[in-house]
Amino acid sequence: MMASPVRVSSQLIIAAVFQDEDNGKIQLLPKDVTNEYIIKACSCFLLYDQRTDAFDFSHRSAWKYLKTQFSAETCNLYLARLSLKILSKTQKCDKAIAQKPPFDCIRPIVIHSAGFWFLYVRSLGNKAADDSQLQDLLREFLQPRGTQSGYGWWYKKCHQFGTEIMQELDMHHRYAFSDVLSSPPSPWFLVGAFGLSSIIETLTKQPELDVNGVNEVDETGFSLAIKHHHVRTTQALLHRRVHVRPRDFSKALQVGEDMNIVLSIWRSPHIQQQTLLSTDTLIAAARNWHYRNQTLRGLLRHWPSTVPIQVNRELVMAFSFGYHFPSKLTDSYMRRLLENNRIVVDDEALPLIAADWSSVIMKTVLERRVPKLPTKKLLKLLFSAVRNTEAAEVMVSVLLRHVQGDIPLAIWQRLLTRAAKNARCGQSLVDFFLKDNRKIRVTEKDLIVASANEEPDQALRIFNSLLKHSNRDKVTGALLQQVVKNLKYWSEREREELAQTIWKSKGFEYSKCADLAWEMALESRNAIRLTPCNKEAMPVAMKIGKRRGRQTTSRTRWTAEASRLAN
Numbered sequence: 364m365m366a367s368p369v370r371v372s373s374q375l376i377i378a379a380v381f382q383d384e385d386n387g388k389i390q391l392l393p394k395d396v397t398n399e400y401i402i403k404a405c406s407c408f409l410l411y412d413q414r415t416d417a418f419d420f421s422h423r424s425a426w427k428y429l430k431t432q433f434s435a436e437t438c439n440l441y442l443a444r445l446s447l448k449i450l451s452k453t454q455k456c457d458k459a460i461a462q463k464p465p466f467d468c469i470r471p472i473v474i475h476s477a478g479f480w481f482l483y484v485r486s487l488g489n490k491a492a493d494d495s496q497l498q499d500l501l502r503e504f505l506q507p508r509g510t511q512s513g514y515g516w517w518y519k520k521c522h523q524f525g526t527e528i529m530q531e532l533d534m535h536h537r538y539a540f541s542d543v544l545s546s547p548p549s550p551w552f553l554v555g556a557f558g559l560s561s562i563i564e565t566l567t568k569q570p571e572l573d574v575n576g577v578n579e580v581d582e583t584g585f586s587l588a589i590k591h592h593h594v595r596t597t598q599a600l601l602h603r604r605v606h607v608r609p610r611d612f613s614k615a616l617q618v619g620e621d622m623n624i625v626l627s628i629w630r631s632p633h634i635q636q637q638t639l640l641s642t643d644t645l646i647a648a649a650r651n652w653h654y655r656n657q658t659l660r661g662l663l664r665h666w667p668s669t670v671p672i673q674v675n676r677e678l679v680m681a682f683s684f685g686y687h688f689p690s691k692l693t694d695s696y697m698r699r700l701l702e703n704n705r706i707v708v709d710d711e712a713l714p715l716i717a718a719d720w721s722s723v724i725m726k727t728v729l730e731r732r733v734p735k736l737p738t739k740k741l742l743k744l745l746f747s748a749v750r751n752t753e754a755a756e757v758m759v760s761v762l763l764r765h766v767q768g769d770i771p772l773a774i775w776q777r778l779l780t781r782a783a784k785n786a787r788c789g790q791s792l793v794d795f796f797l798k799d800n801r802k803i804r805v806t807e808k809d810l811i812v813a814s815a816n817e818e819p820d821q822a823l824r825i826f827n828s829l830l831k832h833s834n835r836d837k838v839t840g841a842l843l844q845q846v847v848k849n850l851k852y853w854s855e856r857e858r859e860e861l862a863q864t865i866w867k868s869k870g871f872e873y874s875k876c877a878d879l880a881w882e883m884a885l886e887s888r889n890a891i892r893l894t895p896c897n898k899e900a901m902p903v904a905m906k907i908g909k910r911r912g913r914q915t916t917s918r919t920r921w922t923a924e925a926s927r928l929a930n
Contacts, residue, residue, distance in 0.1 A: 436487065440494060443483035446476035447500040453512050460524060477517060478528035481557055482536070491561035501562055505550050507571045518548040539591055546578035546587075555587030558596040567603060575606045583608075589615045594623045604633045612639040613647035622654060629661075636665060642673040645700075649681035659696035668704055674716075674728060675709040683719040694721045701727045708732045710740065717747035722757040729765055741766050742774055749781045755788035756795050775803050783813040783825050790824040797832045805833040807842045814849040819857040827864050 398411055409418045449472060450456060458466040459473045484491050484501070491497055503513070510519045521528065525544055529537050539556040546552035550566055551574050553559060566572055577583055585605050588596040597615075601607070607628055615624045629636060640662070648658040672678075682693065701724070708728055713736070716725050729736060736744075741762055748758040775796065782792035797803055809829055816822035843865075850858055 436490065439483045439486045440491075440497065443480060443487065443491070444497055444500060446480035446483060447497075447504050449473060449476045450480065450517055451500070451504065451512070453516050456520075460520060474524060474527055475531070477521060477524075478531055481553060481559060484561060485557055485559050487561065489561060492564060498565065502565055505562070505565060505569070507569065510548075514550050515548050518544075535591075539587075542582070542587055542590075545580075546582070547576060549573070549576050549584070551576065551584035552578065552582075552587060553584075554596065555584035555593070556591055558588065558591065558593030560593070560596040560599045563596070563599050563603065574600070574603075581610075583611070586611050586614060589624055590618060592618070592624075594627075597624050598627050601627055601631045607631070607634055607639070609639050609641050610643065613641075613643045615647075616644065616658060617647035617650045622657070625658075637667045637670065640666060640670050642675065642678060645672065646678050646681045649678070656692045656696065659693065659700070663696055663699055666700060666704055671705040671707050672700065673707050673709065674701070674712055676712045676715060679712045679715040679720065683715065694723050698723050698727050701731065706731055710736075713740070713744055714747040717744045717758055717762070718750045722754055722761045725758060726761050729761070736765065738767050742770065745774070745778055746781055749778055749785060749792055752785065752787040755782075755785055756791045759792070759795065772802055775800060776806070779803055779805075780809050780812055783809050783829070784816060786817040786821055789813070789816060789821050790828055793825055793828045797828070803832075805829045807845075810842060811845045811849070814846045814861070819853050823857065823860050823864065826861060830864060 411418055455466055455469075456473045459470045462470060484497070487494075487497075491501075504517075505514050507513075507515070509515050521544060525540070529540065532540060536557075542556045543553050549572055550562070551572060554563060554566065566574075574585070575583055582590070583606075585597065585600050585607065588600065589611060612625075612628055615628060628634065628639070644662065648662065649655060651658070682697070706728070708731075713728070716728060744762055745759060748762055749755055751758045779793065779796050782796060783789055785792055797805075810826065810833070813822055813825040813829055816825060846861075846865075850861070853861075
């Protein structure tokens with residue numbers, strides 16, 4: 364037990380010392396057996412750590428001796444046998460768990476056996492099947508005999524003291540153990556959760572145990588093996604022609620850290636591949652973005668024309684996650700899947716496609732949708748398209764080709780305002796809207812929204828594009844007040860560029876907002892470079908400079924700077 368990889372407490376060591384492996388009897392401990400007794404008997408061999416309440420080897424040579432004479436495999440085999448023998452004595456175990464004297468002294472070894480017997484068996488791998496004594500114990504323990512003995516009794520008791528077992532397990536084993544306790548009392552769920560491929564042969568000889576049984580969340584032992592990445596167990600179950608549901612295949616696609624389980628399912632001779640494919644298959648493939656393109660390439664070759672693809676909200680959101688890894692291949696595979704197969708389009712998914720997917724996919728969906736999308740819904744999609752951060756302009760163009768009739772001017776105005784918010788494609792969208800549609804008017808709201816853009820560099824470019832098309836009366840004092848509020852986190856360089864953009868625009872009327880304009884300019888250390896080409900600016904600037912205690916410049920220098928900027 365000391366040579367086993369599992370660290371054991373002092374109570375467990377004391378309880379284990381007096382268990383007789385040969386006859387399988389549970390012996391009660393003498394009253395005088397304590398930590399001090401163990402230390403005195405093994406003073407040259409063991410040390411006791413009071414902080415952790417555990418024994419350890421006194422010297423590394425002792426550990427090396429046990430590793431040489433008793434390998435970890437030998438220790439695990441011994442402990443697997445001992446644990447199953449102890450659990451077979453259900454009456455004494457019940458008294459020990461209930462802490463009834465004198466059986467309370469062996470409670471630690473009973474709890475440990477209940478929580479680790481399957482881990483010891485799993486650690487042996489295929490060699491567990493070669494030990495006849497262990498196989499006899501497993502065959503007896505796994506017999507379906509209700510809750511009076513064997514596995515049924517163990518399952519019932521684990522619900523009573525499962526918390527104590529959980530404390531001894533690591534995080535991954537706790538997760539798997541909770542799956543076992545939330546499932547019916549069938550050993551197949553334990554096989555799937557912990558990967559006990561070595562006992563599958565024993566269980567298949569018991570037809571009373573249904574390998575395809577499900578728990579409350581519709582999981583089988585096979586799906587638990589997929590969930591916890593037990594490749595050998597899934598392959599062993601497939602070899603025995605276990606039933607594979609479409610959701611099991613989708614689960615393997617989604618959680619697979621490698622493609623071994625997926626390929627094992629796909630290549631199983633007793634499985635019809637077409638029965639595994641559905642829209643959920645595509646969703647699972649999209650969520651595993653490490654192998655997204657490889658999976659889509661395989662699905663493209665084998666997808667049957669009789670299975671429709673439901674273009675719904677879940678599918679779009681799955682592909683939107685990690686969409687930039689790498690998008691060109693994903694676009695190509697998805698477009699070919701949608702073009703060559705029957706599709707059913709859910710209208711709730713279209714806004715997400717417009718906002719997150721590529722224009723190629725949107726074009727394919729709109730062209731293949733039956734019936735065609737009405738203009739009213741297309742206009743709503745335009746507002747989603749202007750949020751697209753990859754190719755908003757192209758997405759808007761695709762939607763406009765399917766719009767029948769004229770678009771109201773109010774819609775164009777609202778689209779322009781929304782476009783000013785786009786942190787990556789805002790400038791191209793603004794230029795696209797204002798280039799050929801002369802009826803659109805730049806409003807103060809558009810300029811304020813542009814200044815509030817998340818990316819200052821993009822905000823400057825959008826502001827410049829808007830001011831090129833604005834009227835002379837649009838840059839007012841009220842507008843500048845709103846703009847200044849949005850510049851809180853801007854750098855000085857970005858503020859200077861914005862000020863120059865405003866003052867050089869045809870929409871800036873200096874006489875209406877001189878004071879506020881120069882308050883904004885004098886926030887910069889280089890206010891002299893921001894001098895507008897207007898003679899009215901000089902007296903106002905000098906007046907504000909004196910009021911703020913700044914050093915002012917002579918009228919001659921202001922005039923020279925203004926002339927330089929004008930030229």
